[in-house]
Amino acid sequence: MFHSIQKQVSSAFRAHIGARYGIDVAVAIEEPRQSEFGEMAVPAAFQLAKQLRQAPRKIAQELAGEIGPIAGVGAMEVAGNGYLNIRLDRGAYGLALLEGEAAAPSASSGKLIVEHTNINPNKAAHVGHLRNATLGDTFVRMLRARGETVEAQNYIDNTGVQVADVVVGFHYLEGKGPAEVRLMLADPAVRFDYYCWDLYAHTTAYYQDHAEALDWRAETLHAIEAGSGELAELGDIVADAIVRAHLATMLRLDVEYDVLPRESEILHLHFWAAAFELLKERKAIYLETEGKNAGCWVMPGLSEEGKVIVRSGGTVTYVGKDIAYQLWKFGLLGKDFYYRPFQRYADGRVLWVTSDTPNQEPAPEFGHATRVYNVIDARQSYLQDVVCAGLRALGYERQAEESVHFSYEMVALSHRCCADLGISLSDEDRERPYVEVSGRKGRGVKADDLMDTLISKALDEVAARHPDYPPEERKRVAEQIAIGALRYFLLKFTRTSVIAFDLQEALSFEGETGPYLQYAAVRARNILRKLEERGEQLPDFAAELKGEAMGRQLASEDAWQMLLSASKADAALEKAVAAGEPAHVAKYAFSLAQAFNNFYHQYPVLQEPNREKKVFLLWMTDFFRRQLERTAAILGIRIPEYM
């Protein structure tokens, strides 16, 4: 509601200024810091002052006097040395909220692809991966809340070096073949993704002392690329099992996907070969004949020596495959995958995976995006630049523009966190402000361990408050609280901020946290539930709250400010999408919860003796509830039945 009035005010000013002064300006609408200044401030007079060679205050007075009535605006006044402060018509505003807004027009940006998670399928997920998935999933929810068509992709690098290293571990270091590994998978006592976590660290450590073992890796990589033999079979088993483990981990956080494009299909369906031909044909890459890159196909320009796309041995680098994949996302490759169902979510939606053979079941159309967001950490920005440069070199300027590197800084570990987890640090580590997570060293906080810890803490809190509620119900509530805490914690930082992960901070359920948000929503629901328990009915708000009554109740400054902040969800979402910043939604959600808790303490709704006021307060409660629920849903945070 607030957002739509903002837009109306802005366009009214723009039209008036155009007609009156013959100047076309995009009129900014600000929100004054002090609420006494009204709800909106228009600094347009400052913008015009220079061109008109007049004092801003004088222009502001002219504007205020001449612009005429704007729907929803109650009063307009000149303030400071040229601000135009706008006060809304409170009664009309409240009434409009009560009647409900017209559904947001569905945005028509075409299909948007958001690629996120993308964890190497060779070991358990850690907190860093959770930041990626939570950011990506929340951004998907934000876009969908605006009516966009979004496809969530999770790319699976199942033929890369990291998978090969675990295969090397099984085959060469532990002497295990496919049969033995399958037995492990069938053994409920073995936590396979955790086992691989250790095995991967063990294997990379082994390379340190045995350089000759790197030949095993090369051999394994070739076998996996060729897709035949025992090593390739091991690679399949490992990657498939770990992907399933990752999906299960992400499902705990309510993160779901539409399709899993796999690198093996990019190879087997010759996506790379097609892209390679294009790149050669359009001279985007060349065969280096001298220097350290002799024998490689190289893309020039980005760094001094260029970026190797095809190694001298003839194998493709990850970036090469990524260029082919990016072309496919835009429908530019002239090829498509086959698809088969991989699993089914609780609501019946199918998660598809790419396949190299045709399948009976008809799949939806994937790819063909107008814009692509790649959620990848900031350390890989160079590689994302290479991918874009590849598109440009092929003449796909527009698609390069529409390829967004949705970058974020890494998650590291705080020193206190390392101490809590018993991670030993070198002297060098100790001097740094935080400690980098390292899959190779097996150093990090596993995602499932973190969630388990959170759940057990939440369970203690729930049990203390509700000793006689059924245990399985308490478990469900605790899970929702734990996940709410985790998602909020990962989302409250802006993308450019490095998170020095601190277990004690993440475990907090007080202050600016997910549970604070959940608690506010639970309280709002409790009021409405208690009302019915007392045998009363939720009033017919539209019938009982006419314009005058609404105006009377909103004359109270406190009530007005509370309603105002509760009604800014659209404006907040709009800004957050424009900035590509889920943290803005999180911050808004927190301020919304704060406003409600304020309201909760100030007004004992059910005790209110005055009928009109009670109806108004109940309506406010219900409005807050809806806004809290909606905003929490965008953040992927569930509201528990009780807390």
Next chain:
RNA sequence: GCGCCCGUAGCUCAGUUGGAUAGAGCGUCUGGCUACGAACCAGAAGGUCAGGUGUUCGAAUCACCUCGGGCGCACCA
């Protein structure tokens, strides 16, 4: 060396396209539970927005420089 990011209260972080008196949480201190459940609320203390120069009506925000920290610049991804 080149490129990107960061530097705001004791700590962790927000701060809209440059706007009016720089905010929040945690921590510290003071108060508030007879249940619309305190996982909450009210109040207090706490700032040279790293430093400098510039741009202008106006700078935490933009430009340039300096200092401090992080991350990249692989035939790994």
